[in-house]
Structure formats: C-alpha cells, structure tokens
Amino acid sequence: MTREKSEINVVVEGKAETPTRVNITSGKFSMIIDEPEQMGGTDQGPTPMQALLMALAGCINITGSFVAQQKNLEMHHMSVRIEGSMNPGTFMGMPSNDRAGFREIEVHIDADFPHATEKEIAEWVEETENRCPVTDNIKEKTKIIVHTRETV
16 A cells, blocks of 8 residues: 655745734734843744744644554643753854754653553654654754845
C-alpha cells in the first residue's frame, strides 16, 4: 500500500501597528505580537520568542496526545513547561558572539499514564519529539526564503 504525498500549506500574515506591535492573522485567527514596555513595546501580546515557545508547547501537547491514542496508552493529563535561554545582545545590535535565538530550549512534560511501563513512556516521549512539526522546525535547518516588495 503506497501513501499519497500530501501537503498542508500554512499562511500567516502580519501587519505592523507600531514598530514593536504586529497584528498576525492565519485563517480565521488573529493575535498580537508585541514587546514589553522596557523594550519599547506596549505589552499587548507575547513577544515573538514567547510565541515560538507557545507554539512548541501546543504542538507537543497535540502530538503527544495523538501518539498516546495511537499507542493505546491511557493518559489522564499532560502539561508542558518550556524554558528558553537567549542573549538579546545580537538582536539589540550589540557586539556579541552569541546567536540571535535561543541557545537552549528545555521542555518539561508532565504526563500521567496510569498503566504504562517506563519503557512505553520513554518510547512515547521519543516518538512525540520526533513527530512534532514545531520541534522539527526548531531542531532542523528549515530553508527560509525572504522576498521583499519594492515600493514605488
């Protein structure tokens, strides 16, 4: 049995409201990305880096639930806590040898599998990590092509 190659195209559009605040839309959903006041923002939404980790937490939750269901593992609850460490110097234009993004991201998953063995839980964690699209995009180099539109 062959699987057909399928593709999902995700489109996100952003319109700047201020130098730090952007209204982001995707499909019927919208959100504001902003910076805190101490960074010149209005603190009306998460920062881009917070939104990235929020997306990772959401994807791990969805993927982990789906993997548990496929493996017939009874899961009573799951919570995800993610911490990222970064040096804002590069972003701020200060001399720095650090990269602009997170140096490290720690994911803490608290999942309750009342009848699973340690081996089953370890396999669930590994499969969840391997199948999570956001994890994949953060861990692997994804080609990003930037286009600009010249104004006349």
